[in-house]
Amino acid sequence: MELVCKAAALCLIASLMGLLLQKTEPAQTLLLGLAAAAAALTLGLGFFRELRDTFRDLSREAGVSAALTLPVLKSLGITVVGRFTGDLCRDAGQSAAASALETCAAAAALYAALPLVRLVTSMLGAGA
Numbered sequence: 287m288e289l290v291c292k293a294a295a296l297c298l299i300a301s302l303m304g305l306l307l308q309k310t311e312p313a314q315t316l317l318l319g320l321a322a323a324a325a326a327l328t329l330g331l332g333f334f335r336e337l338r339d340t341f342r343d344l345s346r347e348a349g350v351s352a353a354l355t356l357p358v359l360k361s362l363g364i365t366v367v368g369r370f371t372g373d374l375c376r377d378a379g380q381s382a383a384a385s386a387l388e389t390c391a392a393a394a395a396l397y398a399a400l401p402l403v404r405l406v407t408s409m410l411g412a413g414a
Contacts, residue, residue, distance in 0.1 A: 293326035319377055323370065337362075353401055360398035364391050
């Protein structure tokens with residue numbers, strides 16, 4: 287909770303500073319937003335590592351193959367990167383590029399989940 291509050295405060299301050307700079311220095315505003323976002327993501331890296339480690343440990347304890355959990359983690363990573371980068375494109379005024387990127391990220395997340403889909407469908411087919 288503490289790290290999320292720090293990241294929120296950092297981003298809020300950067301946003302307010304960006305509002306002050308927007309008319310005179312639009313490029314600086316974009317760079318300020320990028321720096322704040324990078325700092326917030328850096329603060330949150332520990333959460334992603336913990337999620338990865340927990341998924342790995344739970345898989346091991348339950349005797350579940352990584353083939354079931356790895357696609358979920360890959361999809362999560364793809365989604366986070368796609369959303370973050372799409373928002374940066376929008377901040378730069380490139381909404382078409384943002385939409386194209388987010389569509390690509392959605393397709394990539396589905397592609398990353400295909401091994402899981404195949405496994406589930408083969409299990410359903412074997413049970414029929």
